[in-house]
Amino acid sequence: MKIEFTGATEGEAPLTWGQRLMWRAVHLMGPSQNYLNCPFVFPVYGRRDLSTVLDALRVLIERHETLRTTFSDAGQRISRDGVLEIELVEAGPERGLQVAGRVAGEMAHIVFDHGAEWPLRCAVVLKDGRPFALACVFTHLSVDYHALALLAVEWKALLKGAALPPVAWQPRDQATLEASDAWQARSARSIAYWRDVLADVPLDVFDHPPGEPEDPRFIEVIMESPALAVAATRLSNRLAVSSTSVVLAACAGVLGEVSARSRVVMQLVHNNRRDARTREMVGTVGQDALIVLDLLEPDFPGFCRTTHRAALQAYRNAHYDPVAMTAMREKAGGHDLDAFFNDRRAAPGWPALPPDADLSVANTRTYTENAWPGVRFKVFFTVGADAGTGRLSVIVDTAYLPRTTAERMLRSVEARLVGAV
């Protein structure tokens, strides 16, 4: 099966800042760049025939330039028309969404050929011959998770036969905006902020040399803790700072402890959609922010407020040209900056938490998974997206942080939060 699309536009433009970041990332990661691919499932709502489903997909591609873009060192190239091959998969006796999730995951294992291939691959999952879901994988050069959420809303409307307003802002417009004097000045200011931070911090996250790594070397230790979610929510309400800042403060405190440093520097994964035009753009926008925190405050609530203010500074300075930033960082000595924090929740709080969840840590469990092959982080905290689980995980390089230490770190984050309520 295939769909033929004909968009209204074509052209070329420089890469946007978000695309430049991903362009650099896919080259740094090489064959393991499939880690960056974005698998996504669009459920088919109601009883729709195959042609309706394929039509909805065609309209999405025609509307959004990012879905008919190829990438090279020279920039982004938008094609007006093209053909996308669609695979049909019969789910059999299995649950349709489960099959769709698996199909999307399998397609995500294959690296994109960014200069020659469309930035998405799709399969329609059928149940008894009727479309059940659209399983896709996108290159991260073309979308981020916010963009996927925007596409999901349009997808639902298109299946219903609704007409959508024209797309107001495309990555090409974004590239033009980023070249403007105002945005270049903003980029320069962000780079100056990073330079100031880097002038005062060691080159490496850890002072100690790497030890004998475990096998596998890179692992993700996961903690599911209702107590963490309850504590972070209560502290957030009481202190009038976001629950992100509260959990970040606890993670920073723990990182300071294991690195035996009073100053902690972390990169914050940041969605970066602060401009009203960019907010609704289907494209990749996220850039990393840099936070610096001095762990001098003895009381945790005070440190949460400090963290919240510092995070605001960090987010503000997450608008920059990654090429210029890389040049500055190399000149500054090549700091590894290999400690990260990411909050994956789409909305504040944990609204789906069981109503009887409390501060008891008796229901907390931890377990370990292998990190995605090719991931090379020293320490990477992630707040899970699930609104019903207080999920905090940490990817570690076991040459620096053994599994038992990683597990203790997560428990210590939980203890700090629960203890401060």
Place this chain on the structure above:
Amino acid sequence: MLGRVTGAAVVTRAPVTPAEPRTFLLDRLAPHELPGRLVFVAELPKNHLGKVVNAGVGRTDKELAQSGDGMTEELRVRLAGMIADASGGVISPDEVLAGRHTLSALGLTSLARISLIDTIEDVFGLEIDLSGDLPSFEDVDTLVAALK
């Protein structure tokens, strides 16, 4: 605090002249504690527990003391619109102007704050320093004071 003026909102049972409360306070307060602005109001805004709502007092102060100052009101309205835009429709300009809740309580996220600061910088052609107290502004009047 820099850029702030001490003010007093006064409720009286009987008519008094502006000089009378000042004379009363003169030997009770240090010179720097004396209110630079006096506003007579019918009643103080209170919350459901009967406590005075400070943000509301400030608003009364601005509205009455500067009733001749159309610029301030215009700036408040303009900033309230920007705050509403930055919030992506979560907060309405009226909610901002009413000042009954902090901007955080109304749902102004960190991302929206930065978006707002960007807009203010673009519109007013200035550079905002985030290292001071400004990032934690919780009402439109703090912003007005910072921009004046």
